Amino acid sequence: VGHAVLAINGAEVNGRFTADGKDVLEFLGNPANYPVSIRFGRHRLSSNEKLMLASMFHSLFAIGSQLSPEIGSSGIEMLETDTFKLHCFQTLTGIKFMVLADPRQAGIDSLLRKIYEIYSDFALKNPFYSLEMPIRCELFDQNLKLALEVAEKAGPFGPGS
């Protein structure tokens, strides 16, 4: 469910057509093209889809902190499933940072704080970045990628959160 054809014989597929304009179903229907290797997977989310899912989570977060039997609950910090863990860190300014990771991955707390620093440096200190807009800052992306790589390498036995 939710999976689609991502590539055929190594060439990326975009919707119904391959990168060089061939119709996917036509190609797959022609026995002359066999054997063929097909890669299935989940599509990457578009920016709009991400915004939608994030706003849904924002509402769930607010509801969660209201439903909590503890007063002054800080909201949803972690959502655990069989296949992934969603970690959420809310700053005192109300910004939420969310990380989806392998359930066994350690060190996510420090990663979230690192991401806060990266945001405060490369997004906020960029005078051309407007608050509340999607972040399209090269330096932000680069540093974020670096931080993720470091966290990933640390693996399940990484430094304490």
Add this chain to the structure above:
Amino acid sequence: MSRPPGRKQENHKISRELFVLTYGALVAQLCKDYEKDEDVNTFLDRMGYGIGVRLIDDFLARSAVKKCRSYSETADMIAQVAFKMYLGVTPSVSCSNTAGNEFSLILDKNPLVDFVEELPAERASLCYCNLLCGVIRGALEMVQLAAEVTFLQDRLKGDAVTEIGITFLRKAEDRKHKR
């Protein structure tokens, strides 16, 4: 400035002189652009506001402080942690009313005016450091605290001390629902 361990960036220090000169150039230009002191004050405050709304996250990310539970804690935090972190000075804090929402920060030393002795006669009502008021106001707003921040006394205008007044306007709202 101390940073948490593991931070890859070097601790670049920029000369204080450059900062003071830059600020002075900013004020001088605003004075050329606008005749009225009130206008210059307004624009300094506005620029400060723009800085404050961004600086707050830098402050929170670096200092990792916990949420303040009262106006008094907040005022202390501003004076003892934030001022120290960004300007290297620690103003003293006092509460100026019984309701507990008006505070004043008295600045002994103000790095921004190190090289300024007094205001010229034609700029008598200029609040030279009004940028600072805007910064505090902007930063507080981002943590859901509305406040009025003004200079109550100014050494440059001949007062004995430089005093910033912070008046918190309404109770901090439950921020989970805002934003």
